[in-house]
Amino acid sequence: xxxxxxxxxxxxxxxxxxxxxxxxxxxxxxxxxxxxxxxxxxxxxxxxxxxxxxxxxxxxxxxxxxxxxxxxxxxxxxxxxxxxxxxxxxxxxxxxxxxxxxxxxxxxxxxxxxxxxxxxxxxxxxxxxxxxxxxxxxxxxxxxxxxxxxxxxxxxxxxxxxxxxxxxxxxxxxxxxxxxxxxxxxxxxxxxxxxxxxxxxxxxxxxxxxxxxxxxxxxxxxxxxxxxxxxxxxxxxxxxxxxxxxxxxxxxxxxxxxxxxxxxxxxxxxxxxxxxxxxxxxxxxxxxxxxxxxxxxxxxxxxxxxxxxxxxxxxxxxxxxxxxxxxxxxxxxxxxxxxxxxxxxxxxxxxxxxxxxxxxxxxxxxxxxxxxxxxxxxxxxxxxxxxxxxxxxxxxxxxxxxxxxxxxxxxxxxxxxxxxxxxxxxxxxxxxxxxxxxxxxxxxxxxxxxxxxx
Numbered sequence: 392x393x394x395x396x397x398x399x400x401x402x403x404x405x406x407x408x409x410x411x412x413x414x415x416x417x418x419x420x421x422x423x424x425x426x427x428x429x430x431x432x433x434x435x436x437x438x439x440x441x442x443x444x445x446x447x448x449x450x451x452x453x454x455x456x457x458x459x460x461x462x463x464x465x466x467x468x469x470x471x472x473x474x475x476x477x478x479x480x481x482x483x484x485x486x487x488x489x490x491x492x493x494x495x496x497x498x499x500x501x502x503x504x505x506x507x508x509x510x511x512x513x514x515x516x517x518x519x520x521x522x523x524x525x526x527x528x529x530x531x532x533x534x535x536x537x538x539x540x541x542x543x544x545x546x547x548x549x550x551x552x553x554x555x556x557x558x559x560x561x562x563x564x565x566x567x568x569x570x571x572x573x574x575x576x577x578x579x580x581x582x583x584x585x586x587x588x589x590x591x592x593x594x595x596x597x598x599x600x601x602x603x604x605x606x607x608x609x610x611x612x613x614x615x616x617x618x619x620x621x622x623x624x625x626x627x628x629x630x631x632x633x634x635x636x637x638x639x640x641x642x643x644x645x646x647x648x649x650x651x652x653x654x655x656x657x658x659x660x661x662x663x664x665x666x667x668x669x670x671x672x673x674x675x676x677x678x679x680x681x682x683x684x685x686x687x688x689x690x691x692x693x694x695x696x697x698x699x700x701x702x703x704x705x706x707x708x709x710x711x712x713x714x715x716x717x718x719x720x721x722x723x724x725x726x727x728x729x730x731x732x733x734x735x736x737x738x739x740x741x742x743x744x745x746x747x748x749x750x751x752x753x754x755x756x757x758x759x760x761x762x763x764x765x766x767x768x769x770x771x772x773x774x775x776x777x778x779x780x781x782x783x784x785x786x787x788x789x790x791x792x793x794x795x796x797x798x799x800x801x802x803x804x805x806x807x808x809x810x811x812x813x814x815x816x817x818x819x820x821x822x823x824x825x826x827x828x829x830x831x832x833x834x835x836x837x838x839x840x841x842x843x844x845x
Contacts, residue, residue, distance in 0.1 A: 410730035414723035422508030424452035433607035451483035473501035506586035530740035562836035588620025623706035636697035643690020663742030759797030
């Protein structure tokens with residue numbers, strides 16, 4: 392196929408190389424061929440076909456033997472990829488052993504081949520995701536501990552709130568990602584199930600040998616044998632897709648936070664720098680959050696892909712028309728997108744640049760207002776909640792109007808001075824003394840992460 396017809400210009404930016412390989416044409420074809428080879432072995436084990444046949448079929452089950460361009464053209468008329476592939480496989484087998492050709496694809500249907508082949512791809516994808524998530528969360532756990540006591544502005548509705556710590560923010564990402572790791576572990580037994588039902592799910596073509604063949608096939612593929620074929624019951628795939636969608640959302644939240652903290656006005660946290668990374672075509676000074684952009688883009692695209700798979704669930708009777716077809720590119724695209732976001736997130740977590748001094752300066756941008764709550768809480772115990780709140784609110788308004796630090800205004804107010812000493816005011820207006828349980832949240836998130844990896 393001409394290089395000008397390919398569509399891979401953005402692949403390296405939005406997806407991981409290994410995931411693209413898993414869901415490449417070669418990966419897809421090899422998954423289907425692995426099913427065919429395993430089916431032949433299973434049928435020979437149960438005595439359904441001659442013992443010499445599996446070796447002949449297996450020798451032909453190598454994706455490199457097939458013309459993908461010709462296969463693609465045949466798909467357009469055949470309606471799926473299994474029909475022309477099985478024909479090509481039969482010809483390959485017949486060229487070496489005409490008798491063995493009659494046993495190719497015996498008792499299976501096209502969707503058995505495609506779905507089981509997909510599950511084999513998903514097993515590899517899941518292994519990659521689990522490994523990569525483990526790496527990402529380990530790096531975040533290390534960084535959360537490293538910065539667990541570094542104060543920074545908390546932000547609600549994009550405005551400065553009370554102080555938090557960078558470690559606490561990182562621990563929030565860590566906890567969400569570890570929950571996704573747990574979800575992937577929990578769904579794995581449901582997802583990794585062979586599809587084998589024949590024409591309408593009954594395996595009638597195999598007669599009394601159907602069940603022994605099904606059991607042997609599952610063993611050959613190292614997949615579970617489900618309670619029944621799932622040709623039009625797609626919850627297994629959709630469950631996986633929804634977890635990927637949530638994972639994309641969490642990565643998008645990371646990307647959003649990173650990009651906001653990299654803004655010139657904040658300048659507290661940065662992606663790792665590298666030659667040529669984040670530059671502008673016209674502005675030499677720019678340092679754009681190019682990794683965060685991938686995380687945000689993935690979170691933007693993923694919901695539509697998940698929605699497609701959800702919309703394709705009410706499939707007709709024993710084989711679907713169009714709804715099954717809608718899945719073919721959708722789930723692989725979702726896997727590839729999430730893989731790219733994960734790689735970008737790992738790069739960030741391993742080399743993030745932190746400006747703790749800038750965080751401290753930003754905490755002072757409101758001239759003490761971010762700690763008004765701290766003063767109000769203490770005064771409430773002495774003056775009553777409403778009285779204290781109203782008093783501090785007046786002081787805050789005065790500080791803003793006069794462009795003065797809240798500490799100076801509070802120190803001058805006789806009602807405040809009567810209750811709080813200068814030393815008490817200094818302490819209350821020190822961000823380091825108003826971090827609450829931030830450090831404990833980090834410790835708990837890291838402890839949960841360690842339990843998950845134990």
